Amino acid sequence: xxxxxxxxxxxxxxxxxxxxxxxxxxxxxxxxxxxxxxxxxxxxxxxxxxxxxxxxxxxxxxxxxxxxxxxxxxxxxxxxxxxxxxxxxxxxxxxxxxxxxxxxxxxxxxxxxxxxxxxxxxxxxxxxxxxxxxxxxxxxxxxxxxxxxxxxxxxxxxxxxxxxxxxxxxxxxxxxxxxxxxxxxxxxxxxxxxxxxxxxxxxxxxxxxxxxxxxxxxxxxxxxxxxxxxxxxxxxxxxxxxxxxxxxxxxxxxxxxxxxxxxxxxxxxxxxxxxxxxxxxxxxxxxxxxxxxxxxxxxxxxxxxxxxxxxxxxxxxxxxxxxxxxxxxxxxxxxxxx
Numbered sequence: 001x002x003x004x005x006x007x008x009x010x011x012x013x014x015x016x017x018x019x020x021x022x023x024x025x026x027x028x029x030x031x032x033x034x035x036x037x038x039x040x041x042x043x044x045x046x047x048x049x050x051x052x053x054x055x056x057x058x059x060x061x062x063x064x065x066x067x068x069x070x071x072x073x074x075x076x077x078x079x080x081x082x083x084x085x086x087x088x089x090x091x092x093x094x095x096x097x098x099x100x101x102x103x104x105x106x107x108x109x110x111x112x113x114x115x116x117x118x119x120x121x122x123x124x125x126x127x128x129x130x131x132x133x134x135x136x137x138x139x140x141x142x143x144x145x146x147x148x149x150x151x152x153x154x155x156x157x158x159x160x161x162x163x164x165x166x167x168x169x170x171x172x173x174x175x176x177x178x179x180x181x182x183x184x185x186x187x188x189x190x191x192x193x194x195x196x197x198x199x200x201x202x203x204x205x206x207x208x209x210x211x212x213x214x215x216x217x218x219x220x221x222x223x224x225x226x227x228x229x230x231x232x233x234x235x236x237x238x239x240x241x242x243x244x245x246x247x248x249x250x251x252x253x254x255x256x257x258x259x260x261x262x263x264x265x266x267x268x269x270x271x272x273x274x275x276x277x278x279x280x281x282x283x284x285x286x287x288x289x290x291x292x293x294x295x296x297x298x299x300x301x302x303x304x305x306x307x308x309x310x311x312x313x314x315x316x317x318x319x320x321x322x323x324x325x326x327x328x329x330x331x332x333x334x335x336x337x338x
Contacts, residue, residue, distance in 0.1 A: 064190055065179065066130030066170040076118040078215055081131040082144045083111035084193065086156065086167060090125030094118070097252070101153050109153045110197060113145055114211035116252060128167050136187060137194045144194075147203040154200075163196045213238060214248055225264055226288045231257045262298040265289060269299065273307055274314040280307045 063081065068088075076095060085094070086108045094101045094109055095118045102122075103109055111117045113134060134141035156164055170189040173179060179186040216238045221229075234257070235245040249257050265287040272283035284295030284307070299307045 063133035064131055064136060064187070065174060066128065066167070066190065067174045068126070068128055068171045070126050071121045071124065072119040072127065072129070073121060074119045076116055078114050078116050078218065080113050080215065081133050082113060083117070084128070084130045084132065085109045085111070086128040088126040088128065091122040092125055092127070093120045093122060096152055103153055106156050107153055108156055108159070110149050110201060111152070112147070112149055114215050128171050130170065132190050132194055137191060140194045140198045143198045143203070146205065148206040150202040150204050159200050160196050163193060166192045210248065213240060214252055217245065217248065221261065221264065225261060225268065226286065228288070228290060263302055266299050266302045269307065270310070273311045276311070280311065283307065
């Protein structure tokens with residue numbers, strides 16, 4: 001059975017990011033598999049960690065940015081900006097809604113607003129990545145909010161040569177810290193990039209409202225997951241029926257509402273367990289679990305061990321790792337442990 005563990009990485013902007021990755025038992029950075037080994041006498045325990053897909057709504061501090069980076073591993077998330085990913089070296093597997101793409105060197109992928117997507121580099125990679133706020137893209141903003149890209153992955157040769165020159169210039173400008181000092185020039189590059197994309201990409205009208213409804217649902221859950229909430233409450237809060245909410249989770253999230261909620265709560269409990277200021281039961285209650293038995297059951301299902309086993313293993317091995325903070329209205333905020 002494939003094992004997964006939590007891994008940490010710092011991007012070029014200095015943000016420490018956390019993700020699940022496939023691992024082996026001797027993985028030096030693994031914070032989960034070695035705990036499983038310590039907790040079980042069996043080398044091939046059937047309780048080992050299975051992949052957990054929790055999709056977050058990402059609230060980005062800066063509406064637009066563009067920079068060069070290496071080796072991306074980022075969990076499934078959505079946001080309201082247009083995202084551009086151009087691979088300079090290597091291969092990266094990208095999930096976009098229900099489809100998976102293997103992007104190669106020299107290929108560009110566009111993620112339109114409110115599309116679920118994730119990244120996993122295969123080996124060493126180098127790439128450009130950027131977010132563009134549709135509100136800052138003049139008349140092209142409506143193009144990206146009202147349409148879907150029919151062919152999201154294209155070779156750079158399909159685009160006007162000016163696109164690559166503008167991406168290089170925007171990344172260099174951003175790296176030098178000029179984007180905030182001279183925003184007019186930076187957004188000039190971004191608007192040229194958007195113009196070329198709008199002219200080249202094959203577009204189709206998207207289903208009106210579903211992506212926006214899903215983003216509202218995820219935002220509402222992040223604000224209230226610590227409370228005792230029901231599917232009916234969430235549906236009522238965003239103005240849809242319970243049936244529509246169930247369908248959205250089945251089609252877009254590939255899981256049920258309760259499965260997503262409980263996995264999110266487990267994910268949020270990891271920091272509290274490693275922090276050590278709360279008892280195990282208090283950590284579960286702080287993340288929305290209504291009973292000790294419920295917390296232990298769902299934690300073991302997601303993590304392959306009990307919360308107490310996770311805490312004990314974390315105290316032995318987590319020195320110097322990143323802290324993962326879950327805040328309302330945000331995806332995960334990542335900061336280094338002081």
